[in-house]
Amino acid sequence: MMNDLTLKKIDLEREPIARQVTRALRQAIVSMQLLPGEMLSEQELARRFGVSRSPVREALIKLSEAGLVRVLPQRGTQVVKISRAGVEDARFIREAVECAVVREAALKATPVMISELSASLTRQRRAQRSLSTEDFLALDEEFHRLLAETAGRPSAWRMVEDIKPQMDRVRFLDMTKAVPRHAVIAQHAVIVDAIKSRDPAAAEAAMRHHMSEILRSLPELAGQHPDLFEPEAVMSPEVLSA
Missing domain, CATH: 1.10.10.10 (Winged helix-like DNA-binding domain superfamily/Winged helix DNA-binding domain)
Structure with a gap:
């Protein structure tokens, strides 16, 4: 290409x-x-x-x-071809960071930042049909960056940015079938509601659910696009019987 x-x-x-x-x-x-x-x-x-x-x-x-x-x-x-193991590792690290972020966001959110998060949701809803996948993912990134800012942890988002490109390639492959835009927005809304309610446990649970979506879609996407993924390692009989 x-x-x-x-x-x-x-x-x-x-x-x-x-x-x-x-x-x-x-x-x-x-x-x-x-x-x-x-x-x-x-x-x-x-x-x-x-x-x-x-x-x-x-x-x-x-x-x-x-x-x-x-x-x-x-x-x-x-x-480099997409590594399923690499995607899973990046998701594991990102989940740990972002769950910690939303817990703090639920405790520290100011009215101004809650308003910013709500405005981000509004932009996502308006754009879910009109924007390209690339532009919609930019709004998704904006939302997660705002969460880090709400928690007073902007450096946490910079850390996430460094580890998430493998995840982003999978999400870009087929957002419509794998994780539809309306589902992404609904999950974001649950996170914002938990932050508004000052409920760290609910915010963390909502983020864990949000981060787990890629685990459900990854095998299907790898099956649909085998030429884009690294072949999975096959364990030898000796290892399997150990």
Whole structure:
């Protein structure tokens, strides 16, 4: 899909070039513009961005550290296929962080922040049919970021951002069938209601349910798109009989 990839020219005045390239490539991978298994060319990416190869190389190193690409000696850089184990690990960590976040949010929420969360829900409801999957997921991210801000833990969201790209690729694959938008919004509403009620236990329970959705959809999506997923490891008979 390299020929179909369209990326905006870099705005040199906003922030360092390499950071912009990293963000743009990360989004292209998450949104499946760059498919799992696809080979990437530094030279071609540099041409499309209108930059030198140096910031592209730096961006690919960052993405390699994030587990989204791998460098193949003598061959180039490849978008990593989706690992079910990696998705499950990321979900485990994210659930732990976000459950702690909503417990604190239920205890610390100010009227202003509750109003912000309610406004975010309104934006999601208005956009559930009109926006692209990518844009709707941006509203989902906004909601979770607001939860961290409500809890007074903005750094918690930055931690989540670092671990969730594998989850995001799965969620992007088929939001309509796997986790319909109306279901996502309904789950968000339950979380907000618990925060409004100052009920940390209910907020945590609602978040755990919300985070568990991907475990139900993951096997189905892996079955529908086997070419996008890493093959699951098969245990040897010796290990199985141990």
